[in-house]
Amino acid sequence: xxxxxLGAWLLWRRxxxxxxxxxxxxxxxxxxxxxxxxxxxxxxxxxxxxxxxxTLTLNYRLTLANRSDCAVSDLAVAVQLTSARxxxxxxxxxxxxRNLAGIERIGPNQSRSxxxxxxxxxxxxxxxxxxxxxxFIPLMHVTIExxxxxxxxxxxxxGPPSGAEGRVHPLPFDLPPGSVPGLKARAIATPQGT
Numbered sequence: 001x002x003x004x005x006l007g008a009w010l011l012w013r014r015x016x017x018x019x020x021x022x023x024x025x026x027x028x029x030x031x032x033x034x035x036x037x038x039x040x041x042x043x044x045x046x047x048x049x050x051x052x053x054x055t056l057t058l059n060y061r062l063t064l065a066n067r068s069d070c071a072v073s074d075l076a077v078a079v080q081l082t083s084a085r086x087x088x089x090x091x092x093x094x095x096x097x098r099n100l101a102g103i104e105r106i107g108p109n110q111s112r113s114x115x116x117x118x119x120x121x122x123x124x125x126x127x128x129x130x131x132x133x134x135x136f137i138p139l140m141h142v143t144i145e146x147x148x149x150x151x152x153x154x155x156x157x158x159g160p161p162s163g164a165e166g167r168v169h170p171l172p173f174d175l176p177p178g179s180v181p182g183l184k185a186r187a188i189a190t191p192q193g194t
Contacts, residue, residue, distance in 0.1 A: 037072065037144065037146050037150060037152050038066060038067075038068030038070055038072055039066075039067040039068050040064055040065065040066055040067065040072065040106075040144060040152060041064075041065040041067055042062065042063070042064060042065075042142055042144075042154045042187070043062070043063040043065070044060055044061075044062055044063075044140065044142070044156045044185040044187075045060060045061045045062075045063075045185065046058055046059070046060050046158060046183040046184060046185055047059045047060060047061055047115070048179070049179070049180040049181075049183045050178065050179055050180060051175045051176070051177055051178065051180055052177055053177060054121060054122060054123075055119045055120060055121050055122060056081075056119065056120045056122070056138065056171075056175075056180075057117060057118070057119045057120075058081060058117065058118050058119075058120075058138070058140070058158065058183070059115070059116075059117050060079075060115065060116060060117075060118070060140070060185070061113055061114075061115045062077070062079070062113065062114050062115070062116070062142060063111055063112070063113045064077070064103065064106060064111060064112050064113075064114075064144070065110075065111040066106040066107065066108060066109060066110055066111065067109065068108060068109075069108050069109070070108055071105055071106065071107050071108055072105070072106050072146060073104065073105045073146070074102070074103075074104065074105075074146060075102065075103040075106070075144055075145065075146050076101075076102055076103075076144070076145045076146075077101045077102070077103060077114060077142065077143070077144055078142075078143045078145075079116065079118055079140060079141065079142050079143070080118070080140070080141045080143075081118040081119065081120040081138060081139070081140050081141075082120070082124070082138075082139050082140075082141065083120060083124060083125040083126060083136050083137065083138060083139065084128070084136070084137035084138075084139050084157070085126050086126075086128055101114040101116070118140065120138060125173070127173045128170065130170075133172065134172070134173035134174065135170035135171065135172060135173060136170060136171055136173050137157060137158075137159065137170045137171070138157070138158040138159070138171065139155055139156070139157055139158070139188075140155070140156045140158060140185065141153060141154075141155050141156075142154045142155070142156070154187060155187070155188050155189075156185040156186060156187055156188065157185070157186050157188050158183055158184070158185055159171055159183060159184065160182050160183060160184070161182070161184045166184075166186050167186065168183075168184055168185075168186050
């Protein structure tokens, strides 16, 4: 009886499938795991500004400098002009950014410039009160996307220079129509939009 049980156990053990150890599947790039764009520095110059009854219009020149040792290709650049709001994080609203340009290639340690015009309707501005004075702070958000790479967003505050460390002043909400001279752009850190 013991021999019969031992024989049955050996037969059962031979028929039991062996567990195969497989190599782990290759990692796939998903969603937020996209490679990061090489280091790209942005410089924004305001070349002109006008205020009409309904809108603030900015003319600008945006320079993208590739600070890495490899070229970047197929970049899409989009911009949006918004107004800072008290009590919010003022993150870039990526969904409503306006396409500005496509850049085929920026070589290692080279730069490219694009120019454009962007408008901010006064109806979209929530004035910030300072005493009895209504002010507003224009923000320009620049979004850069590379093929199969993460989105890069930079934000700039726009205003007349204050003279202290490149800072700028807010604009009065009751600006008279016409040219608005001397506006500067200063890079700021804002939370990234989703």
